[in-house]
Amino acid sequence: MATMTTTPRKAYVGQRIRRTEDPRLMTGTATYVDDIKREGMLYATVLRSPHTAAKISSISIEKAAALPGVRAVYTGADVKGVGPVPCAGSMPTLRVPHHAILAQNRVYFVGHAVAAVVATDRYVAQDALGLIEVDYEPTDHVADPEKALEEGSVRVHPEYPDNIAFTYHSGRRRRGEGLCRGRRHRQPANYSSALGSLADGNPRRCG
């Protein structure tokens, strides 16, 4: 039998180690995206829907655009040629509605982005939001997932006949049928998550 020789090495498994990135995170010297300041940098703010569901009958941006310091005001009409917000989900049956970066004629959740302002100062950009006039016509809505599944419920996205985003089957059906004597079992589960989006974590990569 061969003899195994081992070189003494510092063991890491099971050891407490201190993260090398922590000191800058704890002393306020790290650079987060919002910490980046560049020459001539502009600030953007977003006007959001106060309604769960509504038609946008008109948007008036003239007063906001005329405010000194405002460089641009965008609405859904300006971003028609821009692709939809990509969906990172990849469930096989997932329906992905075309979600534009700014609302196109209708909003379908509270907080839906309706217009964006770009200005030389964050306070001016915020002021300009208050000068945008949006006429909403609130429409019927459903905000409860259980109620959304009921027959005849309002459709969140009219292009889909129900409010189901995807159907997911788990486990081996054959074995399950045997064990459960042919009956299909459903396990109701509630999953909730806060609003989220993914962004590049490395601020230096952008320039």
Next chain:
Amino acid sequence: MEKTIKVTVNGQDHERSVEPRTLLVHFLRETLGLTGTHVGCESSVCGACTVMLEGRTVKSCTVLAVQANGKSVETVEGLAQNGDMHAIQEGFWNEHGLQCGFCTPGMIMSVQQLLNDNPDPSRDEIRRGIDGNLYRCTGYQHIVKAVESAAKAIAAEG
């Protein structure tokens, strides 16, 4: 329209002209360039912007810079002295009290207030002491341990 204010931040005097509506957090971050204090919710909920104003914690997103006129402010940048981290920072480092670190500066300032008021807090008192600061990476248990560790280290220092 602008108003001149004098604020002592981490022991250093600053005299600047600001719009009266400027928030203290924007004064610190943008006027003075102290970006260690973070803006999370802009509505006093998350605590990421917590700093000390005259020795008491405030949420600097809901304090006007002009309210700090003639007063002293302490931010996370002022904690480490001569390159040596504060015992609270050591505690967070040793006990893995942070992941992305966004909430950590505000959390650390609240812990400083907590330990100033109560140098030997129970776990419940620690949880109560940081209940104005949200942490979203994982959970609060490591932060509670970090505070216990810091309290012990401070007591040992005398």
